[in-house]
């Protein structure tokens with residue numbers, strides 16, 4: 791996990807994911823709590839659920855160029871399958 795990376799970018803990413811319905815069930819509630827109160831507000835059980843939900847969603851690298859994906863572009867990659875540099879080429 792790369793949760794220690796830019797918290798602001800991470801929260802922005804979570805906002806995008808919750809808007810686009812990527813989280814389900816308990817994961818959605820916990821994601822909303824992180825957006826409002828930060829990860830430090832989670833208890834151990836919530837943190838485990840949250841990490842498990844995230845693991846199903848996030849990608850480490852852009853599937854097209856294999857570049858490491860920053861949080862600022864993660865929502866884009868999750869939704870389109872390509873990072874900001876590759877997206878124009880895939881003509882979405």
Ligand SMILES: [Zn+2]
Nearest residue numbers: 852855873876
């Ligand atoms: Zn790419």
